[in-house]
Amino acid sequence: MASVDRTLVADLPLFAGLAPEQLDELLREAQSVRYPKGMTVFQQDAEAHSFFVLLHGHLRVYKLTPDGQQVVVRFVSAGEVFGVAMAIGRTTYPATAVAVVDSIALVWPSVAWPRLIAKHPTLAVNTLQTVGSRLQDAHARVVEMSTEQVERRIAHALLRLAQQSGRKVEAGVEIDFPISRQDVAEMTGTTLHTVSRVLSAWEDRGFVAGGRQKITILEPHRLFVLAEGGLP
Amino acid sequence: MASVDRTLVADLPLFAGLAPEQLDELLREAQSVRYPKGMTVFQQDAEAHSFFVLLHGHLRVYKLTPDGQQVVVRFVSAGEVFGVAMAIGRTTYPATAVAVVDSIALVWPSVAWPRLIAKHPTLAVNTLQTVGSRLQDAHARVVEMSTEQVERRIAHALLRLAQQSGRKVEAGVEIDFPISRQDVAEMTGTTLHTVSRVLSAWEDRGFVAGGRQKITILEPHRLFVLAEGGLP
DNA sequence: CGGGAAATTGAGTCGGTTCAAAAACGGTGG
DNA sequence: CCACCGTTTTTGAACCGACTCAATTTCCCG
16 A cells, blocks of 8 residues: 655645654555445444545535434535544544545544644644634534525525535536535435425526536525525 | 632643643733623624633623624533634634623633643643534534424523533522523524423423523423423 | 513414425436 | 436425514513
8 A cells, every 4th residue: 555645635734834754654654545436434423443634535424313314514525634533532423424426535543643643733733723613614504594594594505515615617616526405405404395496496597507416506696695695 | 910729720621631830831821800790701703812711600602693693602611711713723703702690711812822732732632622522512503403393402402501501409400590581592593482482381391490591400301301302 | 669671472474394296317228 | 229217306285383573471670
C-alpha cells in the first residue's frame, strides 16, 4: 500500500500549520481505502475504530431513529475530516456514513488519535474549528426548522448543498452527486411528496431544473430571496 | 480584584488534566465578573472580545432571526465554558447570552486564547469535547424536530432540562431557574399556546406540576415513556 | 392594591401530511 | 435494440395537528 502524496492533502484545513515532515509522518500511519458506491463506511452505534479524511467522492451521513426513520445529518465532500467520534469523547459512531458515489478515504485507527494530538496539538485546534463550524450548521438548521415553513427550509437546504457540493454548469449550479427527493426531505424534516411538489413549482417558475436524482439551480439569487423570506 | 480559588474550579471539565500551577497561571489572567439577572453577557454578531466559564447562576442563550423571532440555543449552567467563538473560528458571537438569575463568570480576553492553547494544548482538547457534545445535542434536536410531533419534543426538552439543570425536591425534579412556557416553545419550535396546553394536560395526568416560570417533573419515567413514543 | 407579565383556554383555519395511484426514468438482459 | 422491471417522481384528494386569533384569568412585584 503506497504512501499518499503529501501535495494531495497539504492544503486541507485539518493539516493547516503542520510542517511537511510532520504531515509525512501522519500520512505514513494512514491507510488509503476505496469505498464503492453504496458501501457503508461506518455504522451508527458501532465501535469507533477509525477516523477519516475523504480524498475523493461523497458520503451521505444519516441517523436512524428507533422507529426506523432516517434523518440526513450532512453530505461529506472531498477534503473533509469525518468519523472523529473519539475526538469528541465518544467510543461509538453517532451516525451511519454511506458512499453515494465511488469514494476514497484516508483512514487512521482511533487509538492513534490521543498520541497524534499529543504530538501535533495543531490537529486538535484544527479539528475544533471543523467541529465548531458543524455546530453552527446544526444550529442554523435548528433555527430554520423552528421558524421557517417548508418551502423556505428546502430553499436553504438546496443553497447549502450548492455551496458545499455545487458544480458550475452552463445552465447554473448542479449538485454534483446523486440526490433524491427523499434525501432532501430527510434533510429538511418533511416528506418526499412535499419536496416533489415544491421542486415542481420551482421548475415551473424556472428557478431550478430537476431530473432523476439530480437538481440544478438555475436562479441562485431568486432562490436566495425566497429562502430569506422574499414574497412567494 | 482577588484571584479565584483554584479549588473552586479544579474539577471543571475544561481544566481536566492541568497541573495546579498551570491552573493558577490561567486563573491569574481571568477576571471574575458579576451579571445581575436580566443583564446581557454578550450579544449576537458583536465582536467576540471574551470567552467565559460560568461560576454561578444560569444563562439563556438564544438566536434572533432577521424577522425578530427568538430560538433558544441552550441554557448554560455553572461550570460550563461558553462564548468560545474564537476557538471555533469566529470573530463574532453567534448568539446572545442573558443572565436568567444573578450570575458570576470567569472572563478571559479572546486574544489570549491562541497563546493559552499553545501553552496548554489540553485546553483545546477539552474544549473539543465540550463542543463535540454540544454538536451531538444539536443533532439530537434536529432529529427530534424532523421526526417527532410537538408533545414528544416538549417531553424531550423537559427531560434534557431536568438532566442539565434539575434540582431534586420532595415531589420530584424541578428546573432550578425561572423558565416560561415561551422559553420552552422557543426550545422546541412551537408556540407558547401549545406548550401551555400540553403542560396543562400533563398536569391533569400528574406527570408534572406547573407554576409561574416554574416546572417540576413529578413522574420522570412516565415522561420518558411518552418522549420515546409510548402510547399517549 | 394596582399594573403588567405570564398562563390558560376556546374556536376557526390551514400547511403539510397521509393515503392512493399513476407516470417517468434508467438500467438490464434477452 | 427493444421490452421489462424496480426505483424514483409526480400529482390528486382527504384529513388533521398545530398555529393563529381572541379573550380571560392568574399570579407576582412594586
